[in-house]
Amino acid sequence: MGEASGPGRVELTVLGQAPVERADAARNRRRILDAASRLLAEQGPEAVTMNAVAAAAGMGVGTVYRRFGDVATLLLALLDHREQQFQEAFLDGPAPLGPGAPPADRLRAFLYALTDHIAAHRTVMLAAETASPMALYRSAAYVAWHAHVSMLLHRTRPEADEAVLAHLLLAPFGPGLIRHLSDDRGTLLDEFKAAVDHLLGMCLPVRADGARAEGASAD
Incomplete structure (x- = not known):
């Protein structure tokens, strides 16, 4: 089904729904x-x-x-099938990655899952990036990631330019950086995710009592 449309919602299409081929x-x-x-x-x-x-x-x-x-x-x-599975998980899977959790929780779960997704396929993604540096950003996969993050940011930071902020949040998730940190620096994925928490802590709004806001209500 995908994300429902409406104010603050973004209609996402799962990969693999291209016109029928001969x-x-x-x-x-x-x-x-x-x-x-x-x-x-x-x-x-x-x-x-x-x-x-x-x-x-x-x-x-x-x-x-x-x-x-x-x-x-x-x-x-070559990654299309895995990407379809990933999109289905964040569009229609169980919370907090899928609908049913507060937007801030879904955003954190998405970035955690994206970390695992890119780490698992970093060699192929890096080869694609080396062949064409803009390939990932022009791919249907990245368009879907960006639309999803933009939608969640709209619900947590409606005053922000969610489109630009989504690009900035996704920037650290390039295959080159994840390969460098894991293979060259020995950074564990759990350490990377802990850093993601700090990054989100700087992006998400703070309530008057000092706690991080949950954003809009759950889907």
Whole structure:
């Protein structure tokens, strides 16, 4: 179902709801993704080039380019199923990640879940980012994350520019930073999430009694 529309609400669409493809186009897409997945598993993300995928799929490179456009788009498409599961969890799953909890609690739960999501797929996401630095921000996944965070911020900080603030809140969740902190600095995900709490503490409003506001009522 997704988030209900109305004042302060944002209509979100789960990935995978594209128009129905012709049977031959769907088969080609699956062959390309299967070939890219094999290359990724056997040789790593550096091996996933348009020419290599075309050869592994047994088709012309022009077909691969027409279907996906560039390597970054192809790599992100490999994560489509996991992204669908993630979106379903924050759109329609149990609280506090899904509806039913105060917006501030949902925002914290979302950023925690996003941390786990990106950490699990940071190698592929980083390869896509390296191939095209703007790929993630232009992806359907990021558009959905940003819309969801903007909606929750609207309910907790209605006086703020929630669109810009949402981008700033999402900025630390790039695959490069998470890989650097976890692989190079030895930062645990629990430590990263503790820092997320401090970041949210600076963003969420404070009531007159000094406690952090819960925002609007639960969904």
